Amino acid sequence: MTTDFPYEMTISALRRAYLSGSLTPEQVMQTIRKRASEYEEYNIWIHLLSEAEQAHYLDRLQQLDLARFPLWGIPFAIKDNIDLNEIPTTAACIEFAYTPTASATVVERLIAAGAIPVGKANLDQFATGLNGTRSPWGACRNAFKPDYISGGSSSGSAVSVALGLASFSLGTDTAGSGRVPACFNNLIGLKPSRGLLSTKGLVPACRSLDCITLFACDTDDANLVLSVAEAYDADDEYSRNNPFQNQKRHYGERQGPLKIGVIPGQQLNFFGDQAYQQAYRDTLKQLETDGIEFIEIDYQPFAEAARLLYEGPWVAERYLATQPLIDDNPQALFPVVREIIEPGKALQAGSLFEAQYRLSGLKAICNRQLAAVDCLLTPTAGTCFTIEQMLEEPILRNSQLGYYTNFMNLLDLASVAVPTQMTTSGLPFGITLVGDAFTDRALLSIAKRIHRQFELKIGASQYELQSTAQPSVADYNKIDVVVCGAHLQGLPLNWQLTERGATLKAKTKTAPIYRMYALPGGPPARPGLILDEAAGGAIEVEVWSMPQSQFGGFVAAIPSPLAIGKLKLADGTQASGFICESYAITGAEEITGYGGWKAYLNR
Numbered sequence: 001m002t003t004d005f006p007y008e009m010t011i012s013a014l015r016r017a018y019l020s021g022s023l024t025p026e027q028v029m030q031t032i033r034k035r036a037s038e039y040e041e042y043n044i045w046i047h048l049l050s051e052a053e054q055a056h057y058l059d060r061l062q063q064l065d066l067a068r069f070p071l072w073g074i075p076f077a078i079k080d081n082i083d084l085n086e087i088p089t090t091a092a093c094i095e096f097a098y099t100p101t102a103s104a105t106v107v108e109r110l111i112a113a114g115a116i117p118v119g120k121a122n123l124d125q126f127a128t129g130l131n132g133t134r135s136p137w138g139a140c141r142n143a144f145k146p147d148y149i150s151g152g153s154s155s156g157s158a159v160s161v162a163l164g165l166a167s168f169s170l171g172t173d174t175a176g177s178g179r180v181p182a183c184f185n186n187l188i189g190l191k192p193s194r195g196l197l198s199t200k201g202l203v204p205a206c207r208s209l210d211c212i213t214l215f216a217c218d219t220d221d222a223n224l225v226l227s228v229a230e231a232y233d234a235d236d237e238y239s240r241n242n243p244f245q246n247q248k249r250h251y252g253e254r255q256g257p258l259k260i261g262v263i264p265g266q267q268l269n270f271f272g273d274q275a276y277q278q279a280y281r282d283t284l285k286q287l288e289t290d291g292i293e294f295i296e297i298d299y300q301p302f303a304e305a306a307r308l309l310y311e312g313p314w315v316a317e318r319y320l321a322t323q324p325l326i327d328d329n330p331q332a333l334f335p336v337v338r339e340i341i342e343p344g345k346a347l348q349a350g351s352l353f354e355a356q357y358r359l360s361g362l363k364a365i366c367n368r369q370l371a372a373v374d375c376l377l378t379p380t381a382g383t384c385f386t387i388e389q390m391l392e393e394p395i396l397r398n399s400q401l402g403y404y405t406n407f408m409n410l411l412d413l414a415s416v417a418v419p420t421q422m423t424t425s426g427l428p429f430g431i432t433l434v435g436d437a438f439t440d441r442a443l444l445s446i447a448k449r450i451h452r453q454f455e456l457k458i459g460a461s462q463y464e465l466q467s468t469a470q471p472s473v474a475d476y477n478k479i480d481v482v483v484c485g486a487h488l489q490g491l492p493l494n495w496q497l498t499e500r501g502a503t504l505k506a507k508t509k510t511a512p513i514y515r516m517y518a519l520p521g522g523p524p525a526r527p528g529l530i531l532d533e534a535a536g537g538a539i540e541v542e543v544w545s546m547p548q549s550q551f552g553g554f555v556a557a558i559p560s561p562l563a564i565g566k567l568k569l570a571d572g573t574q575a576s577g578f579i580c581e582s583y584a585i586t587g588a589e590e591i592t593g594y595g596g597w598k599a600y601l602n603r
Helices: 011-020 023-037 049-062 105-112 155-162 178-183 218-230 274-288 302-310 315-322 335-346 349-371 387-392 392-403 440-451 548-556 597-601
Strands: 043-046 075-077 116-119 167-173 190-193 211-216 257-262 290-297 377-378 413-422 427-436 478-482 503-509 514-518 529-530 540-547 562-568 572-581
Touching: 011 503, 023 043, 023 049, 023 075, 023 116, 043 155, 043 274, 049 116, 075 155, 105 116, 116 155, 155 178, 178 190, 178 413, 178 427, 190 218, 190 349, 190 440, 190 540, 211 218, 218 290, 218 349, 218 392, 218 413, 218 440, 274 290, 274 413, 302 349, 315 335, 335 392, 349 427, 349 529, 377 440, 387 392, 413 440, 427 440, 478 548, 514 597, 540 548, 540 597
Parallel strands: 075 116, 075 167, 257 290, 257 377, 478 572
Antiparallel strands: 043 116, 167 211, 190 211, 190 413, 377 427, 413 427, 478 540, 503 540, 514 529, 529 572, 562 572
C-alpha cells in the first residue's frame, strides 16, 4: 500500500496544475479510483462513482471556463445521508435506501461551480455517533493509524480527504460529526452556523439542529467551498440569510491582540489520555507566543447544555427521522443505533418544554461569556480510542468523544476544528474555535492565523502545509469609536455608548494634528475637533468598542455640526471618531492648549 500522494490535493494546487496544462481532471479521477482500491479495508466508501457515472460531470467541464468556475475539476466526497442525483442514498442502512431524482441544494451548487463528485462516503448509521464504527459497511479506519477510530458520524468524508481521495468533502454535524473526524485525521472541520447551508436533500438526524459541514485541507479551501455552497434556500424552512459581516470578503488572516476563552484546568477532561493532554498544553503554549491572551470561562453551562442532546427530549427527533423503519423493521438498524433512538418514541411534549426552558437559561449564561472574548477555544476531543476499545463500550466512549462538542447546535453556535499537533502516540490532535451564530468568517480568520503556527502536513500526505497570504482582517462584529467630549466616561452622554453595549477599550491621545474648540450651545456642552497638521496638538480621547449592529443608530443620532470621520491616534492607527465641520468654529473658543475636554471642564 502506498501513502504517497501523486498530487497535492488542495484546491489551489490542483487549479495551478490545471491552468498550466500539466494535469487534467480525468487523470486525477483515474488516480483516485486506483488509490481507493488500495484503501478498501479502510471502509471509506458506500458507493464510489464509476468512470461511467462520473463521465457526464467531466464532459461538462469542456463547456466551462476554468478561470471563471472556482471548483473546476475539483474532486469532492459526499456523506451518504446527502443526496446525489441518481446515486442511492443509504444513511448507512440498506433497508432505508432510496435513489433521489435531484441532488441536495448544496451538492447542486458545488457541481454548478465545476466540482466533481467522487462518491458517497461511509458514516455512522443515520448520523448517530461520533466514532465511525456504527455502519454495516464496516468501521471506517483512521487515516494515520488504522487500528484507531476515524471519528464520526462523517467518518468516510474525513478519511477520504486525509488520504487524498478528495480535495474537500461534505459531512453533517448534530453533535460533533463535522469536528471530531477532522481532529482525528488532521483536517480543518467547519461547522457552519445553522441555516447558512441549505439542508434540503439531507436525511435528518435532528432536523431542527442539523447542519451540513465541510472538511478541507486548510482554511483557504474551507472558505472557498463555503462561499460556493452558502445561499438562502426558500425550500428549506431552517435556512437563514447570511449577514453582511459574515460574507466571504470578510475572511482573511486575523491580526492584532486576541482574547480567547479557555476551559479551567479542573473542567478539562482527557479521559486518561496523557498524549492528548500534553498536546493541548503544547498548543496553548505555542499560541501564547503569538499575542493571544487566554481568559478562563466557566464550562459548566456548556457541558450541561451538551448533556441535553442525548439525555433530553431531542432524542425524539432521531426517532422521527427513522420512522417508520424503526417501528416496522427495527432489526434493520445497527444495534447500538437502535438502542439510542428507540427511547425517543416515549418522550412527551412536557419534557421538551422543560428542556427548552433550561436551555434558554444556559444559552444566556454562555452568550455572556462568549461576548467577553473573541472566541472560545476547546480541545476538539479529549482522546482517540482504538476500534476495539470503541466496540467494548460503544455508548460510554461515544459520549466521552462529545464532551467538547455536543452543546454547539443546541446553543446555536458556529465552530471550526483546527489541527495543531501530532501527539507522541502518532495521532493528530486539534482544537476547536467557537463563536456565536454567523461568526463563521471571523472564526475561519482566527483559524487561519492559528493553523500556520504549527508545522503540519496536509492530511496524511507528505506535503507541507503552505500558508498562502490572505488580507489582514479585524473583528467586524465590533467597531472602535473614538470620543473626545460629552461621550467620555463619566460625562452626560456616555450612556449613549454603554446602553448600546459598548465597552471602554483604551484611554489615549490623538496624533498631534488636531485643534479643539468649545462649541456654542448645549446642554450638554460639546467640543469640536478640527484637523490642523501644521499647528495642531495631541488631544486626550477614549476608544470604545461598540457592537457593529448598534453603530448605525449611534451615528444617526449625532447632531450637526458634529460627524463621524477617521481620526489618527497617537500610535499611528486610525479609527472612526468625532470630527467637526469647519464652519462651526467661527466665534468658538479654542481650547487645544488644555489637551482634552475634561481638562477644559476642570479648568
